[in-house]
Amino acid sequence: MEYPRPPQSDSWFAPLSLDLLVKVFKITFFHPFVSWIIPLCFRAQALRWDAPPMLVSIAWACFITVCWIAQAVNLRIAYGLPREVDLTEEVIVITGGASGLGLLIAEVYGMRGATVAVLDVNDMENGEARGVTFYKCDVTDKAQVARVAAQIERDLGTPTVLINNAAIVKGKSLLDLEFEEIEKSITTNLTAHFYTLKTFLPPMIRGGNGGTIVTMSSVLGHLGAASLTDYAAAKAGVTALHKSLTAELAASHPEIRTILVEPGQLSTPLFYGVQTPHAFVAPVVEPVDVCKEVIAAIDAGKSAHVAMPLYARWIHWYNVLPVAVQQIARKVARVDTSMQTFIGRQERGMSEKNGSLI
Known part of the structure; x- marks a missing residue:
C-alpha cells in the first residue's frame, strides 16, 4: 500500500537540502579521484610544478586522499573484518x-x-x-x-x-x-x-x-x-x-x-x-x-x-x-x-x- 508523504510547508527550495549539497561535494571536490584530476589538468596546460595553483591543487588532493585512507582505517579498526554473506x-x-x-x-x-x-x-x-x-x-x-x-x-x-x-x-x-x-x-x-x-x-x-x-x-x-x-x-x-x-x-x-x-x-x-x-x-x-x-x-x-x-x-x-x-x-x-x-x-x-x- 502506498502512503502519502507527510504534509510539509511548501517552499521554492523544497527539493534542495543540506544532505544533497554534501553528497554532491562528496563525489566531486571531496573525492580523491576528482581532486587529482585538477593538478593533472593544470599539468596538461604546461603549468609549472612549482606554480602556486599547482602546489595548492596537489596539497588539496593529498589531503583528501589521506582523509579517505584514514576513514577506511578507522572503520576497519572499529568494526573489524567483514563476514562472508551468501x-x-x-x-x-x-x-x-x-x-x-x-x-x-x-x-x-x-x-x-x-x-x-x-x-x-x-x-x-x-x-x-x-x-x-x-x-x-x-x-x-x-x-x-x-x-x-x-x-x-x-x-x-x-x-x-x-x-x-x-x-x-x-x-x-x-x-x-x-x-x-x-x-x-x-x-x-x-x-x-x-x-x-x-x-x-x-x-x-x-x-x-x-x-x-x-x-x-x-x-x-x-x-x-x-x-x-x-x-x-x-x-x-x-x-x-x-x-x-x-x-x-x-x-x-x-x-x-x-x-x-x-x-x-x-x-x-x-x-x-x-x-x-x-x-x-x-x-x-x-x-x-x-x-x-x-x-x-x-x-x-x-x-x-x-x-x-x-x-x-x-x-x-x-x-x-x-x-x-x-x-x-x-x-x-x-x-x-x-x-x-x-x-x-x-x-x-x-x-x-x-x-x-x-
Whole structure:
C-alpha cells in the first residue's frame, strides 16, 4: 500500500537540502579521484610544478586522499573484518515487517533470493512476496516469540540476520498517556528487543557461520521531544542496549556483526502528519534511502552505524553545546511543537493517534 508523504510547508527550495549539497561535494571536490584530476589538468596546460595553483591543487588532493585512507582505517579498526554473506544461505528475520521500512527490506531481500521471515501483529499489506514468509506474532509476548522462533527454524532454517524493527508511537504528552499505553510503548519499542535477542541470538551463534543484528533506533533517543516521552525514552534504551551488546559480542562472539540505525523522521505511517519546519537541514527521510544503506551494510557483512539525514550523524555534538544554545536551537527547529500535527496511521480501525508498527 502506498502512503502519502507527510504534509510539509511548501517552499521554492523544497527539493534542495543540506544532505544533497554534501553528497554532491562528496563525489566531486571531496573525492580523491576528482581532486587529482585538477593538478593533472593544470599539468596538461604546461603549468609549472612549482606554480602556486599547482602546489595548492596537489596539497588539496593529498589531503583528501589521506582523509579517505584514514576513514577506511578507522572503520576497519572499529568494526573489524567483514563476514562472508551468501544471500542464498541467509535466513533473515524482520520484526514489524508487515508495512513501511520493514516491508520494504523484506521484499527486496525476498526478490534477491534470501529467505525472509516477517513477524508482525498485522497482516502484510501486499500479501506474502516471493521468498517472504509471514508469521503472526506479538513481539511483546516472549512466549509467542519463542514459539514462532522454533517454527521458523523448522520451516526455514537457523536465522542468520535479525532486524529489530517493530515500533509504535502514541504521540501524547506524559500527562495524557495512560499507564497501559506507557507499558505498551516501552514493551514494544524496547523490551521486545530483549525478547528477540534472547531467542534468536543463541542459535545464530551456535550456527557457526556468524550473523548480523540490526537495531532500529531513532535520533530521538539522543534528542527527545515533547509528546514523545515514552518513545524517546525507549529509543534511548535501544541505543544503549545495542552499544552494550556490541561490546559483549566483540569480546565473546566477534563473528556476529551489529548495525545501529538512527534515522530522523521517516516518510512512513509511524509519524504521518508531523511537520518538518526546516526541510533544508532536516528533510524527511524516504524509507527506500534507509533501506539501501541497511541492505548495503548487511550485504557487506560488516558492522555499521547508519544515521540519516546528515544532522543525525552529528546529533551527539548537541549535548556539548551550552544549555542556552541548546534551548535556542530547539525553539528555532521547533522540535517540541512538531508533534502538534501528528496523525499517525488510521487503517485497520486504529484510533487517530495510536501510531503503528513501522
